[in-house]
Amino acid sequence: MSGPRPARLSMQQRPPGRAVGGAMGWGAALRVLADMDGVLADFEAGVLRAFLARFPGEPRAGLAGRRGWLPKEQHQAKIPLCHAKIVSVYESPGFFLGLDPIPGAIEAMKEMIQMKDTEVFICTSPLRKYEPCIPEKYKWVEKHLGPEFVDRLILTRDKTIVSADLLFDDKDTIQGVEPNPSWEHILFTCCHNKHLELKPPHRRLQSWADDWRAILESKRRK
Numbered sequence: 001m002s003g004p005r006p007a008r009l010s011m012q013q014r015p016p017g018r019a020v021g022g023a024m025g026w027g028a029a030l031r032v033l034a035d036m037d038g039v040l041a042d043f044e045a046g047v048l049r050a051f052l053a054r055f056p057g058e059p060r061a062g063l064a065g066r067r068g069w070l071p072k073e074q075h076q077a078k079i080p081l082c083h084a085k086i087v088s089v090y091e092s093p094g095f096f097l098g099l100d101p102i103p104g105a106i107e108a109m110k111e112m113i114q115m116k117d118t119e120v121f122i123c124t125s126p127l128r129k130y131e132p133c134i135p136e137k138y139k140w141v142e143k144h145l146g147p148e149f150v151d152r153l154i155l156t157r158d159k160t161i162v163s164a165d166l167l168f169d170d171k172d173t174i175q176g177v178e179p180n181p182s183w184e185h186i187l188f189t190c191c192h193n194k195h196l197e198l199k200p201p202h203r204r205l206q207s208w209a210d211d212w213r214a215i216l217e218s219k220r221r222k
């Protein structure tokens, strides 16, 4: 985690009506990234639901017993034969588009984007097998959040190179080519990370019912 980013002066690039100024100075809007799977879209529940529908009677690990980010690793460790089947589930057409929103996520994002001096983006990593994952991610955002957020969708397999103040993400370790990302990673609680004990100054958001507004405000004050 590093300190706040220097103020940006690219006012021309800002959408009309979102110019910022005042106490924080011109261009010093707070920039927030929200991860998609596990933060906005319920990837874990979607995997389990689709797996049960497609392979009824197949042994699987339930959400309560999940440890570690990769369900394929989880299942691989306990039930070796499941791996390829789990991958086939989340690589199937309709999987990403059919994911349910995480409770409160849509409301939080729509409120956040209206906040003064705040820039909100969705930052998601597509599967290496990028079809149909990528078009379905765009469609999901349009369906649940609307066209305003389609313009704010960042797809990258390396989030460390994206410049922002905050990143809400369920993955416990986010690594890439940039060793010191500009954002503070707020771990969004999910079945696979809830057992992890975070050492200060690392912070969590337990759910969208938790005080995400306070996290944004704490970052503005810095």
Ligand SMILES: Cc1cn([C@H]2C[C@H](O)[C@@H](COP(=O)(O)O)O2)c(=O)[nH]c1=O
Binding pocket: 035, 036, 037, 038, 043, 069, 070, 071, 072, 123, 124, 125, 126, 127, 133
């Ligand atoms: C195995 C596995 C894969 N994913 C996938 C789903 C997405 O394509 C990315 C993560 O996307 P995010 O929006 O950056 O969260 O990886 C996953 O999320 N979880 C898994 O266990």
Ligand SMILES: [Mg+2]
Binding pocket: 035, 036, 037, 038, 039, 169, 170, 171
């Ligand atoms: Mg995620």
